[in-house]
Amino acid sequence: MRQRLEGEIKKRLQLLCEGEDLRFDEPMRGHTSFRVGGEADAWILVQDASKAKELLIFLEKEKVPYFITGNGTNLLVADQGYRGVILCTAGQREPIRVAEDRILAPAGAPLAAIAQEALKASLSGLEGAAGIPGSLGGALCMNAGAYDFEMKEVTEQVSALRIGTSTSSHPSGEAEGREGGETERERVRQVQLSGSEMAFGYRSSIARKQKLFFISAQLRLTPGKPEEIRAKMEELALRRKQKQPLEFASAGSTFKRPAGSFAGKLIEEAGLKGFRIGEAQVSEKHCGFVVNRGGASADEIMQVIHAVTERVEEKTGIRLETEVIPLGF
The missing domain is CATH 3.30.43.10 (Uridine Diphospho-n-acetylenolpyruvylglucosamine Reductase, domain 2)
Known part of the structure; x- marks a missing residue:
């Protein structure tokens, strides 16, 4: 170590x-x-x-x-x-700013807070983000989504610090135009990335391949009726409360959705609903969530994740991938 x-x-x-x-x-x-x-x-x-x-x-x-x-x-x-x-x-101390149909927000802003600002401005497009507990930066990194919403749908431009050597000065591959190695200061550069340059995929983005520190993002939304936006947010909040184990600590959906199926469905069919090691458990409310019932260790949570992954693969031949990022293991 x-x-x-x-x-x-x-x-x-x-x-x-x-x-x-x-x-x-x-x-x-x-x-x-x-x-x-x-x-x-x-x-x-x-x-x-x-x-x-x-x-x-x-x-x-x-x-x-x-x-x-x-x-x-x-x-x-x-x-x-x-x-x-x-x-x-x-x-990050910068405020969330609204200009016509666009929102500029710092990467550290809670996604739910940005969604509320959109509601105040009668802008539609972030209803599905209102219940996502993470920050804007985290949402950009993994192309966060829920209920048919993904960050790629609204992200217009991202400001970030790109860390490390590169053969280009721009994500599109424009030539560097200079010889010799980079200085230490040049190894950390501020860049502007368009939505397409973010290379969004299912629970992934360019940040999974490049080292990036997100500063802010400009989101493009659609003018809407505030009563309809609010009603959609309330509907999705109720669905979350009914279907997700919000009463326990968790990291949201533990596993990525496998092609052609759903992680929770495969886990339940493998007989793992309620499977528990110590205080870590496969949720009885939604099998796609591994929860901390109170007092669980990180090791117990990881053991449950590994057990689920192995059992589902044995039963179905499908190897589940985690959305959760392990650190320090």
């Missing part, structure tokens, strides 16, 4: 993070919707893009492991924690 951060690295982080919320040896159970996870060596609430860039340049130069997260709603952190730095975008 990698050693914890050295004293000199900690001192440098303290200098870089003056005025920021920096915490060492921070328990991650308070920063994930699963409510589990050991200590991260450092946790930083990043408030603006310039600070994010300085931190990323430093971490890349010093080869310090780091992980970028929003609200931690799709994250399973190991009981032993994470040997590195967590950069949390939820502290």
